[in-house]
Amino acid sequence: MPSPLILVNLKSYKEGMGNRAHQITTAAQLIAKESGVTIGIAPTYIDLHPLCHHFTVPIFAQHVDGYEPGAHTGHITADSLRLTGAVGSLVNHSERRLTLADIEGAVRALQAQKLVAVVCTNNEMTSAAAAALAPEYVAIEPPELIGSGVSVSKANPEIIRRSVSLVHAVNPKTKVLTGAGIQTGECVKIAVDLGTDGVLLASSVVKAQDPGAVLRDLVSKL
Amino acid sequence: MPSPLILVNLKSYKEGMGNRAHQITTAAQLIAKESGVTIGIAPTYIDLHPLCHHFTVPIFAQHVDGYEPGAHTGHITADSLRLTGAVGSLVNHSERRLTLADIEGAVRALQAQKLVAVVCTNNEMTSAAAAALAPEYVAIEPPELIGSGVSVSKANPEIIRRSVSLVHAVNPKTKVLTGAGIQTGECVKIAVDLGTDGVLLASSVVKAQDPGAVLRDLVSKL
Amino acid sequence: MPSPLILVNLKSYKEGMGNRAHQITTAAQLIAKESGVTIGIAPTYIDLHPLCHHFTVPIFAQHVDGYEPGAHTGHITADSLRLTGAVGSLVNHSERRLTLADIEGAVRALQAQKLVAVVCTNNEMTSAAAAALAPEYVAIEPPELIGSGVSVSKANPEIIRRSVSLVHAVNPKTKVLTGAGIQTGECVKIAVDLGTDGVLLASSVVKAQDPGAVLRDLVSKL
Amino acid sequence: MPSPLILVNLKSYKEGMGNRAHQITTAAQLIAKESGVTIGIAPTYIDLHPLCHHFTVPIFAQHVDGYEPGAHTGHITADSLRLTGAVGSLVNHSERRLTLADIEGAVRALQAQKLVAVVCTNNEMTSAAAAALAPEYVAIEPPELIGSGVSVSKANPEIIRRSVSLVHAVNPKTKVLTGAGIQTGECVKIAVDLGTDGVLLASSVVKAQDPGAVLRDLVSKL
Numbered sequence: 082m083p084s085p086l087i088l089v090n091l092k093s094y095k096e097g098m099g100n101r102a103h104q105i106t107t108a109a110q111l112i113a114k115e116s117g118v119t120i121g122i123a124p125t126y127i128d129l130h131p132l133c134h135h136f137t138v139p140i141f142a143q144h145v146d147g148y149e150p151g152a153h154t155g156h157i158t159a160d161s162l163r164l165t166g167a168v169g170s171l172v173n174h175s176e177r178r179l180t181l182a183d184i185e186g187a188v189r190a191l192q193a194q195k196l197v198a199v200v201c202t203n204n205e206m207t208s209a210a211a212a213a214l215a216p217e218y219v220a221i222e223p224p225e226l227i228g229s230g231v232s233v234s235k236a237n238p239e240i241i242r243r244s245v246s247l248v249h250a251v252n253p254k255t256k257v258l259t260g261a262g263i264q265t266g267e268c269v270k271i272a273v274d275l276g277t278d279g280v281l282l283a284s285s286v287v288k289a290q291d292p293g294a295v296l297r298d299l300v301s302k303l
Numbered sequence: 304m305p306s307p308l309i310l311v312n313l314k315s316y317k318e319g320m321g322n323r324a325h326q327i328t329t330a331a332q333l334i335a336k337e338s339g340v341t342i343g344i345a346p347t348y349i350d351l352h353p354l355c356h357h358f359t360v361p362i363f364a365q366h367v368d369g370y371e372p373g374a375h376t377g378h379i380t381a382d383s384l385r386l387t388g389a390v391g392s393l394v395n396h397s398e399r400r401l402t403l404a405d406i407e408g409a410v411r412a413l414q415a416q417k418l419v420a421v422v423c424t425n426n427e428m429t430s431a432a433a434a435a436l437a438p439e440y441v442a443i444e445p446p447e448l449i450g451s452g453v454s455v456s457k458a459n460p461e462i463i464r465r466s467v468s469l470v471h472a473v474n475p476k477t478k479v480l481t482g483a484g485i486q487t488g489e490c491v492k493i494a495v496d497l498g499t500d501g502v503l504l505a506s507s508v509v510k511a512q513d514p515g516a517v518l519r520d521l522v523s524k525l
Numbered sequence: 526m527p528s529p530l531i532l533v534n535l536k537s538y539k540e541g542m543g544n545r546a547h548q549i550t551t552a553a554q555l556i557a558k559e560s561g562v563t564i565g566i567a568p569t570y571i572d573l574h575p576l577c578h579h580f581t582v583p584i585f586a587q588h589v590d591g592y593e594p595g596a597h598t599g600h601i602t603a604d605s606l607r608l609t610g611a612v613g614s615l616v617n618h619s620e621r622r623l624t625l626a627d628i629e630g631a632v633r634a635l636q637a638q639k640l641v642a643v644v645c646t647n648n649e650m651t652s653a654a655a656a657a658l659a660p661e662y663v664a665i666e667p668p669e670l671i672g673s674g675v676s677v678s679k680a681n682p683e684i685i686r687r688s689v690s691l692v693h694a695v696n697p698k699t700k701v702l703t704g705a706g707i708q709t710g711e712c713v714k715i716a717v718d719l720g721t722d723g724v725l726l727a728s729s730v731v732k733a734q735d736p737g738a739v740l741r742d743l744v745s746k747l
Numbered sequence: 748m749p750s751p752l753i754l755v756n757l758k759s760y761k762e763g764m765g766n767r768a769h770q771i772t773t774a775a776q777l778i779a780k781e782s783g784v785t786i787g788i789a790p791t792y793i794d795l796h797p798l799c800h801h802f803t804v805p806i807f808a809q810h811v812d813g814y815e816p817g818a819h820t821g822h823i824t825a826d827s828l829r830l831t832g833a834v835g836s837l838v839n840h841s842e843r844r845l846t847l848a849d850i851e852g853a854v855r856a857l858q859a860q861k862l863v864a865v866v867c868t869n870n871e872m873t874s875a876a877a878a879a880l881a882p883e884y885v886a887i888e889p890p891e892l893i894g895s896g897v898s899v900s901k902a903n904p905e906i907i908r909r910s911v912s913l914v915h916a917v918n919p920k921t922k923v924l925t926g927a928g929i930q931t932g933e934c935v936k937i938a939v940d941l942g943t944d945g946v947l948l949a950s951s952v953v954k955a956q957d958p959g960a961v962l963r964d965l966v967s968k969l
Contacts, residue, residue: 599808
């Protein structure tokens with residue numbers, strides 16, 4: 082996946098479902114084309130199918146279980162993601178934590194289907210641990226920045242820099258996303274300057290009155 | 304929902320996804336119309352959207368989280384189910400167990416959206432407990448029958464009879480489904496004769512070479 | 526167990542471990558004897574053994590797993606509780622939630638060892654559900670009162686009254702404890718007047734400078 | 748902790764509780780003294796207190812939660828382990844899996860109390876991930892060997908060798924234990940020859956008619 086990546090997590094926000102999911106993805110597709118920056122969308126499970134069928138921007142699941150197809154009620158397999166046209170999945174988001182064994186299983190299951198794994202982590206040590214599982218991306222979400230409205234540029238950015246360094250020491254091929262504290266194009270620029278390959282963000286796009294305007298700002302300093 | 308109900312759980316079976324989900328639901332719709340028996344389908348999350356848009360038989364989710372819309376990555380809300388046209392959801396399936404507090408939260412969230420809750424349980428006591436939460440259905444899956452290929456008629460049927468009695472003592476309005484040991488129309492008839500309002504089944508339909516033939520047999524003794 | 530019961534949960538408070546656990550239990554034993562009121566103590570797992578060996582007041586575990594003895598690393602069985610001299614266990618505390626199937630398993634495992642089950646719940650519906658499992662006690666912890674410092678007498682006490690009524694409709698033998706909002710003897714009196722058989726409380730005793738004085742106040746209006 | 752380490756997990760076996768825990772630990776202490784080999788014991792939570800007080804061999808918990816002391820009912824803190832005299836804890840045993848964030852939290856909590864962390868893992872990738880968290884030990888339990896009665900010498904030993912190599916590439920200071928497939932002194936010798944610093948085992952000692960004889964055999968080839 083070309084860098085940098087702007088990955089928008091629609092969570093279960095009312096403002097990110099159904100028609101709104103289509104509107105945000107429409108804006109993302111337009112701005113990605115205009116700017117040449119890769120913008121991915123991670124909608125609810127239910128919107129995966131329609132978004133994959135109507136858009137060309139990369140669509141991610143918000144979670145995947147590392148199971149083979151079979152007797153797994155209420156779970157979501159990598160196999161079903163590939164079938165529907167998704168390009169990958171978040172794994173171990175702070176709102177959907179997994180055991181270490183299950184994270185590894187999910188990364189392996191995604192890779193067996195040629196899908197991209199984005200493993201979310203909460204600090205430097207867990208970022209290094211995630212890198213040892215060889216996912217394409219590790220997304221660091223420092224708890225003190227999640228949903229705080231505090232920009233990563235104003236918080237201590239050292240946690241990002243050190244995480245990049247630890248991740249690359251363990252696995253030079255794993256890319257890092259800044260996973261919290263992103264509101265503006267200035268934040269994205271800082272994230273890239275700190276050595277990360279993009280950002281994972283949610284509310285600042287999804288809950289915006291004009292998500293397209295926010296997306297246009299996010300790519301403006303790249 | 305009119306009784307009896309034949310509810311087919313497609314789980315994460317390869318034979319129950321994508322095109323196969325459409326084929327099984329097409330057969331279900333035809334046989335429901337022919338026979339007058341209600342046949343519901345519970346596909347993977349990803350197939351919820353296309354099945355709800357292409358079919359009129361009742362479509363259920365396999366699991367739902369009792370959350371309001373919001374910052375819940377990798378979860379599925381009752382609100383999103385209603386938006387997509389599902390009629391209800393399984394809750395607490397043996398392959399997706401929940402805490403008691405979360406079962407209650409899911410049942411409340413479904414009912415707030417006018418959706419049908421089918422709470423799965425493993426024995427008589429937990430069936431009675433589930434009934435106290437006032438869901439529309441309790442589906443009893445005796446562990447010794449799950450995926451066993453053993454017909455409920457050959458196993459001791461007393462657990463079903465006693466569960467019906469305990470459920471109705473706690474909540475006379477809650478209907479009961481026989482949730483394991485169903486292969487044939489004879490099994491469905493026995494389930495109904497034992498006092499249940501239908502069946503919840505999976506592999507005998509989903510993994511059949513001709514799911515339509517199995518469905519036609521299932522409704523044949525009603 | 527004679528009513529009313531004052532059950533003190535020492536949680537993992539620093540002020541409730543080791544020597545402090547001994548001091549609190551010493552005070553409880555003295556005041557129980559003076560007042561004739563039953564006072565139980567639920568210490569950390571580690572303090573179960575010494576407290577059971579040094580005191581005669583009823584000692585409860587804070588959690589139990591419904592397993593038979595066997596290959597269960599990091600779990601705690603009813604069998605081991607009986608062996609050490611505990612009289613019962615909390616089950617499904619709000620800080621240690623269990624699946625419905627596991628709550629039922631834990632209640633059955635405790636009763637097979639002649640131990641007392643105290644199942645914690647969060648509202649009226651889950652209290653009724655817990656009662657269907659036939660534990661000796663259901664302890665209602667309304668989330669809005671937990672650790673709030675708000676007395677149950679000042680909050681709306683109707684949730685307690687309605688829970689008692691629902692619990693007894695399902696199972697007349699199950700006793701109810703008021704599980705949050707208890708600071709003083711006045712609160713205990715209100716709890717009993719609302720129809721409950723006692724109280725489950727924690728910080729107001731454990732974190733008190735003089736736990737004995739608090740305990741003496743708690744039993745003073747009975 | 749001096750190498751090699753023989754760490755005996757008593758699990759929740761009936762044959763490893765109460766008096767039997769004392770007998771096994773008595774034998775361990777004697778044989779450790781005779782042979783100069785370090786033998787550790789991981790009893791149930793309830794036996795931690797009496798074993799720590801009666802014996803000098805290192806006593807480990809089977810699980811620890813990475814919490815500070817506080818409102819954590821039914822959990823076990825590193826602080827309480829230190830208080831009782833334990834030297835460390837298993838973390839993330841295959842029978843008590845944790846999220847990645849919680850494994851990291853438990854390792855940090857143990858180290859803050861100067862206690863030894865033994866993180867259990869299921870394959871090479873998760874072993875490398877665990878090493879990134881900098882615990883003193885990683886114990887590899889290949890699922891195909893757990894409780895199988897198959898000796899690691901007869902199974903493919905390459906998984907152990909590759910895990911040691913991956914662990915040391917990530918963190919040269921982390922020691923590795925062979926965590927499954929150990930029955931005899933010959934197995935222990937093979938484990939050490941494969942580059943590990945000892946073994947983690949359970950049933951072959953705990954369920955033996957004469958645990959002392961098994962322990963004496965285990966240290967016999969070192």
